[in-house]
Amino acid sequence: MSLRTKTARTTARPDLRIRPGFATDAVHAGQEPDPLTGAVVPPIYQTSTFTQHGVETLKNGYEYSRGGNPTRNAFETQLAALENSTAAFAFASGMAAEDALLRAVLRPGHTVIAAAESYGGTHRLLTHVYSRWGVRTVFVDPQDPGELERALTADHSAKVLWVETPTNPLLTVLDIAEWTRIAHAYGVLCVVDNTFASPALQTPLSLGADAVVHSTTKYIGGHSDVLGGAVVVGNAVWEDQPLQDLVGFQQFAVGAVAGPQDSFLAARGLKTLGVRIRQHCENAACIADWLTTHPRVEQVFYPGLPEHSTHHIAAQQMSGFGGLVTLRVTGGEAAARVVAESTRLFGLSVSLGGVESLISHPATMTHGSTAGTPQAPPRDLVRLSVGIEDVEHLIDDLDRALLTP
Numbered sequence: 001m002s003l004r005t006k007t008a009r010t011t012a013r014p015d016l017r018i019r020p021g022f023a024t025d026a027v028h029a030g031q032e033p034d035p036l037t038g039a040v041v042p043p044i045y046q047t048s049t050f051t052q053h054g055v056e057t058l059k060n061g062y063e064y065s066r067g068g069n070p071t072r073n074a075f076e077t078q079l080a081a082l083e084n085s086t087a088a089f090a091f092a093s094g095m096a097a098e099d100a101l102l103r104a105v106l107r108p109g110h111t112v113i114a115a116a117e118s119y120g121g122t123h124r125l126l127t128h129v130y131s132r133w134g135v136r137t138v139f140v141d142p143q144d145p146g147e148l149e150r151a152l153t154a155d156h157s158a159k160v161l162w163v164e165t166p167t168n169p170l171l172t173v174l175d176i177a178e179w180t181r182i183a184h185a186y187g188v189l190c191v192v193d194n195t196f197a198s199p200a201l202q203t204p205l206s207l208g209a210d211a212v213v214h215s216t217t218k219y220i221g222g223h224s225d226v227l228g229g230a231v232v233v234g235n236a237v238w239e240d241q242p243l244q245d246l247v248g249f250q251q252f253a254v255g256a257v258a259g260p261q262d263s264f265l266a267a268r269g270l271k272t273l274g275v276r277i278r279q280h281c282e283n284a285a286c287i288a289d290w291l292t293t294h295p296r297v298e299q300v301f302y303p304g305l306p307e308h309s310t311h312h313i314a315a316q317q318m319s320g321f322g323g324l325v326t327l328r329v330t331g332g333e334a335a336a337r338v339v340a341e342s343t344r345l346f347g348l349s350v351s352l353g354g355v356e357s358l359i360s361h362p363a364t365m366t367h368g369s370t371a372g373t374p375q376a377p378p379r380d381l382v383r384l385s386v387g388i389e390d391v392e393h394l395i396d397d398l399d400r401a402l403l404t405p
């Protein structure tokens with residue numbers, strides 16, 4: 001084992017350069033000590049409603065927790081700071097966040113252009129829910145911005161460009177600035193799902209995107225103990241109104257808000273994102289390197305590998321290459337399933353971004369809803385969410401699973 005890690009290439013190792021100020025903002029933005037008691041950690045305001053000074057005067061602006069709750073607002077301030085913004089909105093799940101943003105900007109007759117290889121749930125939301133409300137979705141190749149340009153020329157009802165980078169599950173990295181520039185030339189709003197990278201590795205708003213969505217269930221929560229989502233917006237104006245007003249209205253009017261307990265857990269997780277992501281990246285790079293030499297592995301996808309199709313974009317756009325690694329197993333789907341079911345440390349599970357390592361078979365698990373479509377992932381593919389355990393133990397575990405007959 002030690003011999004193998006010694007001889008493994010180290011090319012995928014990240015030169016992690018998280019932006020200056022990130023660590024301090026993560027710990028302090030929105031997280032000031034409680035003014036009443038001095039409690040270092042902002043308390044969990046487990047209350048549905050707030051008493052008022054008078055029928056028209058509120059105490060400190062709080063009226064009812066769907067509209068605003070101090071614990072949720074503290075998390076929203078913290079996340080906004082880390083995404084280089086001032087406006088974040090927290091929801092009960094990533095899907096609720098996506099839905100709020102789409103409702104805020106779309107009408108029947110509009111088209112969404114989505115880069116393929118997106119999260120299975122996003123695919124389901126667009127093709128099974130929004131389709132029934134007269135919103136069409138066109139998928140384009142994430143490796144080909146020319147296809148985006150052709151789709152925009154062909155469909156003048158296109159209003160939203162939806163990209164995810166790195167993509168799920170092939171970890172293709174899109175040039176956010178380039179895709180945004182093309183979308184904006186056609187008056188199209190550019191949304192980036194930043195769940196896989198997290199704000200520690202890239203801030204899409206700084207690259208021109210109009211809105212960022214997160215499943216805070218993943219790296220932001222970071223401990224697989226809370227479900228949540230968020231929308232973060234910059235200064236975009238949509239149909240003459242600030243986008244942040246439109247999203248804030250949806251959050252209040254539709255109401256899929258993050259509760260105080262969940263907001264507390266997300267905020268606690270976010271404080272350590274920087275140090276966690278460092279270990280995720282280091283372990284993932286080490287595992288990706290090692291996998292490239294394994295006889296049972298057909299192909300490895302990791303943006304940090306020089307042979308990855310979009311390594312050059314990742315190296316320039318991201319401060320690190322992330323904690324996800326996918327691989328194609330020699331022997332096809334049957335062999336991939338055996339590997340996924342044979343690890344001991346890697347838990348067989350959907351989801352990602354927690355401190356513990358997870359393994360999944362995307363074609364049947366996360367991407368089941370894409371079966372039979374061009375968006376379906378290869379059936380011999382296995383996805384790893386690499387945790388922060390000792391990397392030697394993770395490699396031993398994978399080696400044993402890959403060599404299972």
Ligand SMILES: *Cc1c(COP(=O)(O)O)cnc(C)c1O
Nearest residue numbers: 093094095119121195215217228
């Ligand atoms: C998990 C995930 C979502 C959906 O988030 P939930 O919190 O599960 O609702 C959206 N996008 C990506 C990239 C995800 O990984």
